[in-house]
Amino acid sequence: MIQEIQLRIPLKDEAQTDILLLKAAQYLNIPKQEITGVKILRKSIDARKPKIIFNYKVAVYIKEPMPKTSEYDFHYKDVSKAKPIHIIGFGPAGMYAALRCIELGFKPIVLERGKNVQDRRRDLKAINQDHFVNEDSNYCFGEGGAGTYSDGKLYTRSLKRGDVRRIFENFVYHGATEKILQDAHPHIGTNKLPKIIKNIRENIIHYGGEVHFETRVVDFSIKNNKIEALQLQNGDELVTERVILATGHSARDIYYLLNNKNIAIESKSFAMGVRVEHPQHIIDSIQYHCSGERHELLPPAAYSLVQQVNERGVYSFCMCPGGFIVPAATANGEVVVNGMSPSKRNNKFANSGIVVEINADKDLRKYEQFGVLKGLEFQKDLERLAFTAGGRSQVAPAQRLTDFVEGNLSSTLNETSYQPGLQSAPLHSLLPKLIGSRLRKGFESFGQKMKGYYTEEANIVGVESRTSSPVSIPRKETLQHPQITNLYPCGEGGGYAGGIVSAAMDGERCAEAAIIGL
Numbered sequence: 393m394i395q396e397i398q399l400r401i402p403l404k405d406e407a408q409t410d411i412l413l414l415k416a417a418q419y420l421n422i423p424k425q426e427i428t429g430v431k432i433l434r435k436s437i438d439a440r441k442p443k444i445i446f447n448y449k450v451a452v453y454i455k456e457p458m459p460k461t462s463e464y465d466f467h468y469k470d471v472s473k474a475k476p477i478h479i480i481g482f483g484p485a486g487m488y489a490a491l492r493c494i495e496l497g498f499k500p501i502v503l504e505r506g507k508n509v510q511d512r513r514r515d516l517k518a519i520n521q522d523h524f525v526n527e528d529s530n531y532c533f534g535e536g537g538a539g540t541y542s543d544g545k546l547y548t549r550s551l552k553r554g555d556v557r558r559i560f561e562n563f564v565y566h567g568a569t570e571k572i573l574q575d576a577h578p579h580i581g582t583n584k585l586p587k588i589i590k591n592i593r594e595n596i597i598h599y600g601g602e603v604h605f606e607t608r609v610v611d612f613s614i615k616n617n618k619i620e621a622l623q624l625q626n627g628d629e630l631v632t633e634r635v636i637l638a639t640g641h642s643a644r645d646i647y648y649l650l651n652n653k654n655i656a657i658e659s660k661s662f663a664m665g666v667r668v669e670h671p672q673h674i675i676d677s678i679q680y681h682c683s684g685e686r687h688e689l690l691p692p693a694a695y696s697l698v699q700q701v702n703e704r705g706v707y708s709f710c711m712c713p714g715g716f717i718v719p720a721a722t723a724n725g726e727v728v729v730n731g732m733s734p735s736k737r738n739n740k741f742a743n744s745g746i747v748v749e750i751n752a753d754k755d756l757r758k759y760e761q762f763g764v765l766k767g768l769e770f771q772k773d774l775e776r777l778a779f780t781a782g783g784r785s786q787v788a789p790a791q792r793l794t795d796f797v798e799g800n801l802s803s804t805l806n807e808t809s810y811q812p813g814l815q816s817a818p819l820h821s822l823l824p825k826l827i828g829s830r831l832r833k834g835f836e837s838f839g840q841k842m843k844g845y846y847t848e849e850a851n852i853v854g855v856e857s858r859t860s861s862p863v864s865i866p867r868k869e870t871l872q873h874p875q876i877t878n879l880y881p882c883g884e885g886g887g888y889a890g891g892i893v894s895a896a897m898d899g900e901r902c903a904e905a906a907i908i909g910l
Contacts, residue, residue, distance in 0.1 A: 393454045403444040406689050416452045429458030436576035442681040464561040471499040472600030480609050481638035483537020484892045485883025489636050489899035490596050498907050500601040505608040506534030509586040519719050520811040523786040531720040532642040536589040539892045546578040546893050554897030566591040581735025618878050634906040638882040641861035642722050659764045662862045665747035666852040667729045675742045678842045692737045699837040706834030709745035713737050717810040719786045726775035729853050741809045745856040748830045767862025778855045781817040789817030793850040796820050797832045806851050871905035880906050
């Protein structure tokens with residue numbers, strides 16, 4: 393017999409040997425000898441009160457063996473001679489689309505503008521040390537997409553879009569720890585993701601798929617509302633039957649291409665702001681009600697904040713406990729910041745995006761001349777402003793949190809994890825009013841919700857501008873573009889995902905749709 397139960401374990405008991413077995417026996421009122429195994433299904437921490445509790449959802453196996461293998465089985469097969477499906481982009485959506493194609497008996501041919509994970513490292517080093525951005529290989533573009541070197545968070549609210557567990561199990565199949573199957577807010581870590589992504593690529597190739605790096609699609613040959621061929625930057629042309637477009641939220645050239653060819657795209661609301669960085673011990677002390685170092689069994693504390701300010705949401709985004717701020721620009725002449733964490737989350741800083749909702753219909757009237765690309769142009773202007781304010785390199789403009797709210801230029805800045813460096817700048821006056829004024833009120837509110845959060849020991853760093861795309865690519869219920877019958881917009885770039893897991897689920901759905909009738 394198997395019974396699923398909820399257990400609450402106080403922090404003081406968490407390290408006790410066989411505590412889950414003992415608590416399960418007590419809960420079920422049976423001898424512990426009758427329990428053959430306890431499998432953790434979900435684990436979270438309740439730190440709302442000083443008495444911290446670990447919440448567990450467990451499956452208790454009573455007088456029967458606990459299975460050693462996953463209930464998920466991925467049936468990959470040789471597709472080397474099967475019908476091809478072209479996939480543009482090798483981020484989470486593109487990777488999972490390719491894997492699903494193989495399961496369904498079709499050959500994925502992946503075209504990725506960037507480099508593989510290993511070669512990509514050199515270009516990231518060039519951004520951090522030499523302040524040079526390779527427009528095809530950076531923190532956003534390359535094998536694994538933007539998630540590879542910017543965190544690996546697997547938390548998602550998109551529970552109705554597909555089988556979340558299947559996505560997690562496939563990560564485990566390719567080398568991720570089973571811990572991601574248990575944690576309420578699972579996280580792989582930037583240091584571990586590259587190996588997993590390499591395993592996925594090698595698996596795709598092993599079963600007959602193709603993955604082509606440094607292969608940028610620059611045009612489509614269209615006839616009778618169908619893409620007949622893909623034009624590559626090197627001059628080659630690839631004849632195609634089905635195209636899954638999984639280029640991510642920063643592939644601006646694709647939006648321009650579609651718009652120039654009168655292929656329907658749409659403007660959409662998005663969010664922009666700054667990244668705030670605190671010493672991790674401050675966030676720990678607030679969240680865990682402690683002074684000094686947190687308990688050794690507690691992970692670095694995270695937070696989630698939201699406030700309505702003048703009819704727009706101001707909220708935390710991609711919070712990275714024990715993490716780093718990284719330069720996420722995709723072109724020279726712009727500064728963009730993002731956050732990441734290693735698997736142990738053992739850096740001494742905590743950082744998070746704090747962003748303001750931008751309503752595409754109401755907030756961008758000065759950009760109406762750009763039509764559906766108005767949000768994109770606004771985004772670009774903010775990134776160029778950050779580039780100039782930082783000194784025209786990848787040095788980022790920054791300000792102490794208290795100075796930003798009070799309208800003062802910071803004479804000095806706090807230590808930072810941002811490797812290219814910081815330059816003091818009056819972000820309170822430089823940021824557009826629709827963002828800056830709401831951020832200032834938002835930070836004041838956050839300081840009231842989390843006593844100690846509003847502190848001069850925190851920096852704000854600009855700009856956090858790539859939370860999502862300001863453009864979406866429409867599609868029908870069949871997941872086809874309404875004009876181009878064999879084009880399947882996918883993932884964050886299409887406007888159908890908001891992170892690794894939701895993008896992966898959308899990739900699978902697009903693969904399933906693209907094979908119909910092929």
